Amino acid sequence: MIFHSLTFVCFFVITAALYWRLPHRWQNVLLLVASYTFYGWIHPWFLALIFATTFVDYWSAVGIERWPAHRRRFLWFSIVSNLGLLGFFKYFGFFADNVVAAAALFGWELSRPMVDIFLPVGISFYTFQSMSYTIDVYRGHTHARHGFLNMMVFVSFFPHLVAGPIMRATNLLPQVERERRFSASSARDATLLIAWGFFKKLVIADSVGVIANKVFALADPDFYLLWAGVFAFCIQIYADFSAYADIARGTAKWLGFDLVHNFDHPYLATGPTDFWKRWNISLTTWFRDYVFFPLGFALSRRVHEGKRFGLRADLRIYAAATMLTFLLSGLWHGASWNYVVWGGYHGLLLVIARVSASIWRPRRRVRRYLRPFQWAGMFALTNVGWLIFREPELSMIWRDLWLSPSQSTQLQHHAGAYLFFLAFLYSIPLWIQSLWVRFVPSDLTAAVDRDEPDVRFGRVVGQGALAGLMFAAILVLRSYTTLDFIYFQF
Amino acid sequence: MTQDPGSIQQIVTVEAAGASSLDREAAASRRTALVRPVASLLLLAVIAAVLPLGLVVVNAFTVAGKQPESYLPSVFPPGPREPFDAGAVERLGRGQPAYIVIGNSMAGTRVDPRYLTNLIGKPVAGIYQPASASAYWYLAYKNWVVASGIRPRAVIFYFRDWTLTDPMFRLNRQHLDAVALEREPELDRIVAQHAQGAFFRVHAWLRNAYQYDRVRTWLLPLLEQAPIALAASRPKARRELLGRMNNEIFTLEGLREMAAADIGEADRERLDFDKNLPRSVLPELLRLAKENSTRLAFIRVQRRPEGNRPPTQSPELQEYIRKLKQFLEANGAYFHDEWGDPELPLSIYQDGDHIRRDKQRHTTRLFVRRNRGLFQ
Structure with missing residues (x-):
């Protein structure tokens, strides 16, 4: 079901009218029925996937709390299940094509498995949301829930199910659990x-x-x-x-x-860091908390002190963690190389901004005069990013970037x-x-x-x-x- | 010390009365607290619903209120239109073609009328309108071919899968203006049958209440033409800009190749032949042909093959085609299905379901070979 349809308008009006006449527990039951109807509208088998995700993460979280000695195993079970589901439905074709192409470079002829996989809408959003719950329980940021109904509502809540914002368990689950008043x-x-x-x-x-x-x-x-x-x-x-x-x-x-707010007027950003504080905020913070910070922490234990490539250790860690995080974030957007390049491009912008800020930081008064130029520059850079994002053929991106107005x-x-x-x-x-x-x-x-x-x-x-x-x-x-x-x- | 039971009762009663009055006050204050927000919500809804009625006022004072009714009032709002192309009738009358091919780019990329004329030795005309569908083909046949007074041996329609029985598909005013007369009651009756669901009823109600379509007919073109003055400085360049953009930049040849076809898989609703037939232009086309003693032919094009195989067909689609064939042949029309033709491999396809330009002669020859009965 899509928002801009008469079906959705009728669906929502009926749901909201019924909803406020029910006690709390039945409100959640109605939300679950409504959410599953909303999601199963296109293909009922989508429901099996969302149910499987919920089931796995619910029991993983319970396992983490009940058997602390095996908590890491439960965490990995949740992560592998979620990423496995996402990987199969979203990236199978992409990886198969690339393996065939890579083998062809070495003269091996592989035939691509003829499997047409239909990408279930919203899978990237709800797997990330559901997985973050298990990670949060593992980290002790929240406790495992014992009400499966609430957990199902948390994962499938229809208003944001197919395109975010990605909500955290620490934020949405308490809202599911507490009484709501009109x-x-x-x-x-x-x-x-x-x-x-x-x-x-x-x-x-x-x-x-x-x-x-x-x-x-x-x-x-x-x-x-x-x-x-x-x-x-x-x-x-x-x-x-x-x-x-x-x-x-x-x-x-x-x-x-x-x-949560997912946007904060991103085209008013005056730099790459500012842009990512304003664009798709829920996804950016998800990657920051669950990818960037753990990566940075892991790298900090391996990187040697002192300067390498003219950069201090902290900058090198930041650069590596940022690049990896943004490459993954790019890949999250779609199974195509242009998204990976787009992620890499933004990662690079962030690294350059951080390194340049460590070298030269203008005074406050100068910064005020610089702001219009920073805004214009960031808007132009954002547009270059959108070119990469929109153009699926890498060769075309390269061609497009070298176009000159004199040829028109x-x-x-x-x-x-x-x-x-x-x-x-x-x-x-x-x-x-x-x-x-x-x-x-x-x-x-x-x-x-x-x-x-x-x-x-x-x-x-x-x-x-x-x-x-x-x-x-x-x-x-x-x-x-x-x-x-x-x-x-x- | 003993207490008078009556006094206890009295205390309890007084306390209960106090409590209930407190409850009442609390309830009253809750109601008061609710009244303002609820009233504010209602006020917002009323203002939001009433304000767009200003469009009716706008119509009363502008040219929008005096726009002529459209030829398909069930689906198109009143508004200006491009003129009917009477020249086409004249050209057909002059050319006296023995065969006429009608269709969109499916026909356009498959049949070269000049080459076909050479192959069969009889004049052939092509009425090709890219991105057109059955409503356009019906009007072109009725208002151009029949109106020209010619009696071709056959009029051949090229179509894809279910498109013959869906008159709403690509019901595009930009194309239809050239083939539609001032009123098209028959086609309007047909499309009106598709405009009867809840969606259309809500749409019609909103359209009547707010008359927004009338404003739309002049405001949207105004908005779309406003930037021309900023884009081109010379008046001649301004006048010609949109036309030249369409004819020289956004042409079929200028588009990049895409394997995906421009129409997707049909849903069950579209493949319900029995339900859709009476709501399509097909019965009317066949009636007209009978009246004018013209044979109609319908060629179902093969869509893009999948590797070395013809495109997959769902059981519903196969059943639909079987019924379509049966119906057409029972009504004296000719039917040919290209599906599974070994001489239509993937290599001759360009993008989507289009045939490569350099293979057009091949498909024209193939058309003659596969349909000899039509040319005898």
């Missing part, structure tokens, strides 16, 4: 959040997505067309992914849950400029919202992003007007083409 003011904020999400998806993301798809379907785009397409994709992916996160947060809020015809120049301005026109509400939050944090547009429990009717009228405007804009300006949420494929 709050009209929370529902009001949630409605606005959902309206904003639909607006971003149907008006902005789908409209600019058509531009990006057209450009990336060209066999030989010139400089102007290519970068107009990249800019359109840059807007599309943010509007699309953040729209999903907003609708997820809004629907969860209606049910009395608080999901006047028509291509005009067409590129036209598509760029068209994409910019559609993206204006995003920029307004980001800049408003940045410079006027407590006003109307910021309400879309902030919870305010007290009722001020002036503000409610403003929010209603905003929701009405978004509704009217969706009716009038929605794209002719409806595209799937991009992160569904991951």
Whole structure:
């Protein structure tokens, strides 16, 4: 089931109406039924996978607490099961193709196993979420739960099931376990959040997505067309992914849950570190806590003190751990080399930023003047990253990066400029919202992003007007083409 | 010391009365605490629902309110349209083709009309509209071929799998304008049958209440044309930009090759032949052909092979094709299925289900060889 469908609207209205008439335990039963209906809508066999993941992690956590002597075995059982499931469904074809290609380099002819594996949507999200629970129990950050129902709701909670944000057990499980009370003011904020999400998806993301798809379907785009397409994709992916996160947060809020913010106006970032504090925050922090820190810790025991390659030991550890983490994060996004390169590219940017900061740190006053340049530079670098992300053929990426504006015809120049301005026109509400939050944090547009429990009717009228405007804009300006949420494929 | 039982009763009663009054106060204060947030939620919903009614006002004061009804009012909103291409009728009348091939890029990449003319020694015309489907083919046949007054020996339709019985598939106004008359009641009746579910009812209700489609018909083009002024400085370049972009940059030849076809696997709903037949253009096409004593032929193209094998067909698809063939032949039409033809290997395919340009003559010859009955 997808958010932008009448089926989902009916499903959600019925679920929410029933939900608030039930006692706590039955609310959880309803959430489980709703979540499994939501997920099994496309293919009922998806349910077997999510159930298997839940079952394994539930018993692994119980095992970790009950048999401390074997806790490491239970942890590895959980990790291997989750990654095995993910690896088989998501990466089998990719690895098979690469093994065949690598063997061909040595003159061995291997035939690829003819297995067509259908990637279950959201598998990358819920396996990571479920696995983090076992790791947290192992680390003692939370305790093993003995209510299987709550655990099933935690793993399958439908608002964020297929495209995040990835919630931690320490955050979501207590919300599943405690009594929830209906709050009209929370529902009001949630409605606005959902309206904003639909607006971003149907008006902005789908409209600019058509531009990006057209450009990336060209066999030989010139400089102007290519970068107009990249800019359109840059807007599309943010509007699309953040729209999903907003609708997820809004629907969860209606049910009395608080999901974490997944975006914090990433295109206002002034550097790579700042960008990753603002983009897909739940995934970034997941990789930080479960990959980067353990890697850094493991490396710190092996790396010798003193300078190597002109770098201090701590910088070398940071560089190695960052690169590995981001290469894995890239691979998480999809079974294709361009995602790995994209991860590596961002890892490299982070390392360069860290090393340069250790060499030269400008004074505060200078930093203020530098900020517009830093922002522009980071936005340009982000777009280079999106080119790598969007273009599945590595040879094309290389070709694209060497394109020169002088090779373009006047028509291509005009067409590129036209598509760029068209994409910019559609993206204006995003920029307004980001800049408003940045410079006027407590006003109307910021309400879309902030919870305010007290009722001020002036503000409610403003929010209603905003929701009405978004509704009217969706009716009038929605794209002719409806595209799937991009992160569904991951 | 003994206590009067009556006084104890009194104390208990007084305490109970006090407690119940406290409860009532608490309940009342809870209700008061709830009233404002609930009222705020309702207020938000009302404002959000009422504000877009402003679109109706906009329509009353702009050209949008005076837009002509569309030729398919069940699915297309009122609005300006491209003119009907009367020139095509004239061209067909002049050319007097003995055979006419109608289809989209499936036909376009498989049959070269000029080469076919040479092969069979009789004039052949091709009506090819990329990304078109059965609604377009029906209107092209009715309003161009039949209207031209010619009596071709056969009109040949190229189609993929289930596309003949789904008139909603690629029901694209941009293409249809050229083949549609001012009113198309028959096609409208057919597509209206597909626009009857809950989704369409909600859609129709919203459309009537807010009249947003009328605003859409002028606002979207305005929005899409606004950046032209920023992109090109000279007026001539501005005027020509969109047309040249479509004709010189975003052409079929300019696209990169992709193995994946542009249509996916059909669902069970689409493969229910008995249910979909009365809701398709097929009965109407056959009726028109009968009236005009023209033979219709339907060629099902073979989609992209899988390695050395023809494409996999689900049992539902096989059943659908069997019923389609039976129906067409029972109504005097000719049917040929390319599926499994050994002379259509993967190597002659370009991208998706398209045939390589340099193999078009091969597939044209193959068409003649496989369908000799049609040309005798």
